[in-house]
Amino acid sequence: MTTSVTTTPLALTPITVGATALQNRIVMAPMTRNRAIGNVPNAMMVEYYRQRASAGLIITEGTAPSADGTGYARIPGLHTSEQRDGWKQVTDAVHAEGGRIFLQIMHTGRIFNTLNTPGGIAGVAPSAIAAAGDIWTDQQQLQPHDTPEALDADGLARVQQAFVDSAKLAIDAGFDGIELHAANGYLLQQFLNPHSNQRTDAYGGSVEGRARFVLETARAVARVIGADRTAIRLSPWNQYNDQPDYDEIDATYVLLARELQALGIAYLHLIDPAGYGAHGVATRAAVREHFRGTIILNGGIRTLYTMQDLLASGTADLVAVGAPFISNPDLVDRLRQGLPLSQGNPATFFAPGASGFAEGYTDYPAAEIIS
Ligand SMILES: Cc1cc2nc3c(=O)[nH]c(=O)nc-3n(C[C@H](O)[C@H](O)[C@H](O)COP(=O)(O)O)c2cc1C
Numbered sequence: 001m002t003t004s005v006t007t008t009p010l011a012l013t014p015i016t017v018g019a020t021a022l023q024n025r026i027v028m029a030p031m032t033r034n035r036a037i038g039n040v041p042n043a044m045m046v047e048y049y050r051q052r053a054s055a056g057l058i059i060t061e062g063t064a065p066s067a068d069g070t071g072y073a074r075i076p077g078l079h080t081s082e083q084r085d086g087w088k089q090v091t092d093a094v095h096a097e098g099g100r101i102f103l104q105i106m107h108t109g110r111i112f113n114t115l116n117t118p119g120g121i122a123g124v125a126p127s128a129i130a131a132a133g134d135i136w137t138d139q140q141q142l143q144p145h146d147t148p149e150a151l152d153a154d155g156l157a158r159v160q161q162a163f164v165d166s167a168k169l170a171i172d173a174g175f176d177g178i179e180l181h182a183a184n185g186y187l188l189q190q191f192l193n194p195h196s197n198q199r200t201d202a203y204g205g206s207v208e209g210r211a212r213f214v215l216e217t218a219r220a221v222a223r224v225i226g227a228d229r230t231a232i233r234l235s236p237w238n239q240y241n242d243q244p245d246y247d248e249i250d251a252t253y254v255l256l257a258r259e260l261q262a263l264g265i266a267y268l269h270l271i272d273p274a275g276y277g278a279h280g281v282a283t284r285a286a287v288r289e290h291f292r293g294t295i296i297l298n299g300g301i302r303t304l305y306t307m308q309d310l311l312a313s314g315t316a317d318l319v320a321v322g323a324p325f326i327s328n329p330d331l332v333d334r335l336r337q338g339l340p341l342s343q344g345n346p347a348t349f350f351a352p353g354a355s356g357f358a359e360g361y362t363d364y365p366a367a368e369i370i371s
Contacts, residue, residue: 011307011319012336017057017294018228018266020100020176022318024056025311026332029298029322030104030179030233032061034350035357036076039064039118041086045076046093047362051329053099056318059179059269060090062106062186065166066159067121069187071112073138078103078166084173091174102177102231103170105163109187110148110196111241115139123148124155125190126197126204126213131242136350156203159187160217167221167230177229177266180218184271185241188214189234192252193243207251215259222263232260233269236283237276250283257290265293269320272299288315296320304335323349330366339367 011025035044052058064070064077077083087103094101110130112123115137125148134142151159167178182188190196191213197204203212214232222230236253237245260268268291273280288295297316301307302324310316325331327344334341347353348360 009304009308010311011304012332015056015294015318017318018177018231019226020057020229020266022056022100023054023098024332025318026056026307026335027296027298027318027320028052028055028058028325028331029320030059030061030106030181031322031326032072032075032106032350033361034072034074035352035361036074037357039070039075039077040080040083041076041090043089044358044362045086046089049090049101050093050097051362051366052325052331053094053097054330054332055099055325056332057176058094058099058101059320060101060103062104062108062181063166065105065107066162067118068124069107069109069159069162070117071108071123071135073116073136075106078105078169078173079162084169087170087173087175091176095174100176102179103166103173103175104179104181104233105166105170106181107159107163107187109190111135111145111186112148113137113143113146115143122146124151124159125149125187126151126199129196129198131185131196133242150199153201156213160213160220163217164220164224167225171225171229177231178221178225179231179233179269180214180221181233182214183233183235183269184238185243188217189243192256194246194248195242195244207248207255211252211255211259214256215263218260218265219263222265227264228266230263231266231269233271234287235271235273236287237273237280238271249279250286253283254286254290257287261291261293267294267296267318269296269298270316272297275299284315294318298322302341326360327364328367329364334367337367342367 110125128150130147298320353359
C-alpha cells in the first residue's frame with residue numbers, strides 16, 4: 001500500500017498583502033478593455049469583474065485620475081462622483097463573491113490623442129515630446145499621438161493631487177487599495193526615462209531627479225489612504241509605448257525599490273524583466289534584494305508548476321496573470337482542477353465584436369468544475 005501526501009500548491013494558499021487578506025496568490029493583472037462608454041464604469045463591467053472574483057486579487061484596468069490623463073477611447077476614470085458610484089457597484093459585486101480588488105490608477109501622460117480626451121483637453125507629460133507611434137480613436141481610427149504639454153510647477157502639483165484625490169475616491173468606492181501605474185510608458189514611467197523626461201529642474205536630469213515625481217506621488221497617496229493600501233507597478237526594460245533602454249535602468253529601479261521599501265507599500269508589481277534577457281534577470285534580482293516587501297510578478301505565467309517555482313524560490317510572493325483571465329473567468333478553478341484553458345479572441349480585447357460590447361468580454365463561460 002502506498003500513501004500519497006498531497007500538499008496544496010503555494011499559489012492556492014492564502015496570503016495577506018498590506019491591509020488585505022487574499023484567498024490565494026493568483027492575481028488578475030490589470031487589463032484595459034475599453035468598455036467604459038463615457039469613461040464611466042457600467043453594468044457590463046460589474047458583471048465582468050464579478051465573474052473573475054475567484055482571483056486572489058483583481059487589479060482593475062488602468063483608470064484615469066483626471067481628464068488630461070484619459071488618453072485612450074472608452075477607458076474608465078475615477079475623478080467624478082458618477083465614476084465613484086459606478087466603481088462602487090464593481091467593488092460590491094467582487095466583495096459579495098469573496099474577492100478583493102485594487103484600482104489601477106493610470107495617467108496616460110503623452111500616450112493620447114485629443115480625439116480621445118474628454119473635451120479634447122491636451123495630455124500632459126514631463127516634456128513636450130510626442131510619443132512615437134499611433135493610437136486608436138473611434139472617430140478617425142489610428143492617429144499619431146499628439147504632443148503633450150510639459151508640466152510646470154503648478155501642473156506637477158495639480159497632477160499629484162489628482163492621484164491623491166482619485167485614491168481617496170477609490171477608498172470611498174470600496175476598493176481594497178490602489179496600484180499606481182508606473183509601467184508600460186504611461187505618465188509615471190515617462191518621468192523615469194530620459195527619452196521622455198528632458199527636464200532641467202529637480203524632476204529630471206539624474207536618476208534621483210527622474211524618480212522624484214514617482215516617489216513623491218507614492219508618498220502623497222500613502223499619506224492619505226495608508227501605505228498598506230498603496231501599491232505600484234513597474235516595468236524595467238519594457239520598451240512599450242516608446243520607452244527605449246537607457247544607461248541607468250538598474251540604478252533607477254534599485255533606487256525605487258529602496259525608497260518604496262522604506263515607505264512600506266502593500267506590494268510592488270513587477271512586469272518580469274527576465275523576459276528581456278540576462279540584464280533583466282539581474283534587474284529582477286536587484287529589485288528583490290532591495291525591496292523586501294511583497295512582490296507580485298507578471299508576464300507569461302501560465303501553469304501552477306511555473307507559479308510554484310517562482311513562489312517557492314522566493315522570486316515572488318504572488319503571481320499575476322493577464323490574457324488568460326480574459327477567456328477563463330474561472331482561471332483559478334481551472335488551474336486547481338487541471339482543466340484546459342480556453343483561448344481568447346484578440347480582436348475583442350480592446351473593441352466590441354459584431355454583436356456588441358459583451359462579445360469577448362462577459363460571454364466567456366466558466367468550465368464545469370469537477371469537485
Ligand atoms: C488586453 C490587455 C490590456 C492590458 N491593459 C493593461 C493596463 O490597463 N494596465 C497595465 O498595467 N497592463 C495592462 N496590460 C498588460 C497586462 O497587465 C500584463 O502585463 C501582460 O498581459 C502580460 O501578462 P500575461 O502574459 O499574463 O498576459 C494589458 C494586457 C492585455 C492583454
